[in-house]
Amino acid sequence: MPNNQFKKGELYSFITGKASTAIARRLQKKFNTSGLNLTIEQWSVLYHLWKQEGISQQELCNATFRDKPSITRLVDNLEKLNLVKRVPSENDRRINLIYLTRQSQKLQEESMALAEQTLNEALETVPAEKIEVCKEVLQVVYDNLK
Amino acid sequence: MPNNQFKKGELYSFITGKASTAIARRLQKKFNTSGLNLTIEQWSVLYHLWKQEGISQQELCNATFRDKPSITRLVDNLEKLNLVKRVPSENDRRINLIYLTRQSQKLQEESMALAEQTLNEALETVPAEKIEVCKEVLQVVYDNLK
DNA sequence: TTTGATTAGTTGTATAAACAACTATATGCC
C-alpha cells in the first residue's frame, strides 16, 4: 500500500477537482461581469493562440488536453464569435491553421488580468512554498496518468 | 502583489484543472472496462448517498457542489438506471428524499476500490507529506472561493 | 389569516465533453 493516503472524504474532492471547478466558476463570473462574452473553455483555446497562433486543431487538442471533436466545436463557436479564423494549410490540405482576429487580440490583456486576479484570490493566505509543492504534485499526477 | 506566483504557463493548468480531469478520465476508463455502467458524475452522487442515504436533492447539491438543475438531471438518470429512488418527504412536501436501491448498494465496494486504485496510480512516487500539503492548499482554494 | 418572501424542485436553452463512426488527405511500402 504505497501511497494509500485517502480517507473517503478526501478521495472525493481530489477526484472531482472541487478547487479547479471553483476557480473556473469564479473566473467565468469575472468574465461575465466585465462584459467579456467568453466561456472559460473558449478562453483556454485563445490562451494558447495568444502564445502562438497559426497552429493546427490537432496541436490545440494536445495543448488543451481535449479530443478532436471538442476542438472542432470550440473552434466552430469561436469562429461564430469572430474570434478566430480557420485557414487551410497550403502544405497539407487536411490541416486547418487557426488564426486570431483583431477582436480576439484585444481580449488578451483584460482576460489574462482577470485570470491572474482570480488565482490571487484563490491563493490568498497560502504561502509561496506550499503553492510550489501543490503545483509540483499536480504536475506529477498529470504525468502519471496521461 | 501578495501571492503572484503565476507565470503564464502555470496559470493555465491551475485554472483548467488538468490533474483532476486526468484523474476523472482514468477512473471513468476503469469503470468502463470493469463493466460498471456509470459516469463519474453519477458515481459522485452515489458516493454521498453511500455515506448517508435519504437526504434531499438540495443536500446533494451542497455535498456535490452542483446547482439544482444538475442534481435534478443526475437523479433523473440514476432513477432510469434503477440506482436511486425519489421518495417524497412526509414532513415537507416540497422535498424529495433520495434512497439507494439494492442494485446501487452492490456497486459501492467495487467502485470505491477502483477510485482508490486510481488515486494510488496518480500519486505513485509522490511522498506523503507533499500530498498532505497539496490537499491542504486545494482545500484553502476552495474555501477562499466558495 | 392572508399576503409576500423564501425554499425545493423542474424545465428550457446554450455550451461543452466523450465516444464512435465517418470523410478526405497524406504517407509508406510493394
Next chain:
DNA sequence: GGCATATAGTTGTTTATACAACTAATCAAA
C-alpha cells in the same frame, strides 16, 4: 503507380453544466 495505413478534421449521440424562468409548498409578519 497503387494499395494499405495513418492522420486531420467533422458529425451524431449521450451526458453533464450553467443560467434563467418557472411551479409548488412553506414560512413569516402585518
